[in-house]
Amino acid sequence: MLTIRVTDDEHARLLERCEGKQLAVWMRRVCLGEPVARSGKLPTLAPPLLRQLAAIGNNLNQTARKVNSGQWSSGNRVQVVAALMAIGDELRRLRLAVREQGTRDDS
Template sequence: MASPLKRLRSIKIRVSDAELERLRELCPKAQLAEWMREQCLGVAQPQRRTPAPTVDPALLRQLAGMGNNLNQIARRVNSGEWGPLDRLRIIAELSAIGRELEELHHDHQIP
């Protein structure tokens, strides 16, 4: 379920190198913005109940590469550069890629 508090506004501040270093020294967390929100507003952020799962970096690289390839294909299909037969061939290839992604998803689900 989505958080009832949606943060839509952004505040940008300028600090010197020394001030930034001091803020980082004071901040026990990795996320400076979260820490500053807690300090200034007194609003503690809810902690995750379970830590985010670690993902194999090799898998992430493969998925990123596939995403890049799909974007390139979509760009060419939308450009009108390919004829109907080329588009049918691409649809068949994309369907095969979709099946492979489903397999990857199934194989890498956390029990």
């Protein structure tokens, strides 16, 4: 048996990532390297939207690399990291909305 402590925010993020599966089962699969089956199909997205999302992801990765390179002052890094975290939260919400739309499309 294994017990871990997480913050309320971390717990919410874990529940979000396990997509409605039992958290313990999902964590075992992820931690032990077993494939995790998706619940439901993702909806088809318009190619222009996919290109735009890919561009946003590329920009975020470039920004993260720049922050991690140590070329910015600590104050600037803190501001950028805070902005990246906010963007990450918004992207998680977008991902959930897309998955919920896919669930509604399947019915």
